[in-house]
Amino acid sequence: MLSNKQPLDVENAERDKRIVLGWREWVTLPNLCLPAIKAKVDTGAKTSALHAFEVEKFRRDGLDFVRFGMHPLQKITDLVVGCEARLIDERLVSDSGGHSEKRFVIETELVVCEYRWLVEFTLTDRDSMRFRMLLGRRAMENRAMVDPDASFLCGTLDPNALY
Secondary structure (H helix, E strand, C coil): CCCCCCCCCHHHHHHCCCEEEECEEEEEEHHHCEEEEEEEECCCCCCEEEECEEEEEEEECCEEEEEEEECCCCCCCCCCEEEEEEEEEEEEEECCCCCEEEEEEEEEEEEECCEEEEEEEEEECCCCCCCCEEECHHHHCCCEEEECCCCCCCCCCCHHHHC
């Protein structure tokens, strides 16, 4: 009997220079001063989302920016990191429950498995969610494959040592 489940082709991933990610990974967002954030690698989400609160839009040197607060660790709201990023867009985004919300969009560098690339993130309050960050399909396109049976294939980070 043949199985529909095909093994993840790690050799082709290496040849194609695609990284293999688990369904959750520790990542770094260095331009936002976030050395460790646990991300849900979400192939069901088109866009990537990042937790943000007290978001404020402002102008600097004729360009739009946002500053916001971030609780980088799950269930720990007394740790706050202040972030700033250039605002690249404002978009209407539908969440998994079908609710639409206008969100600010930023672009920042993502580091995972020693790979680095720019990713667009929508900003939204994710305090009630299990993960402070979702890494969506658009960010992984032509860069990563996901093994849904695995977690933390890129290793772990000790947030207590970094914050």
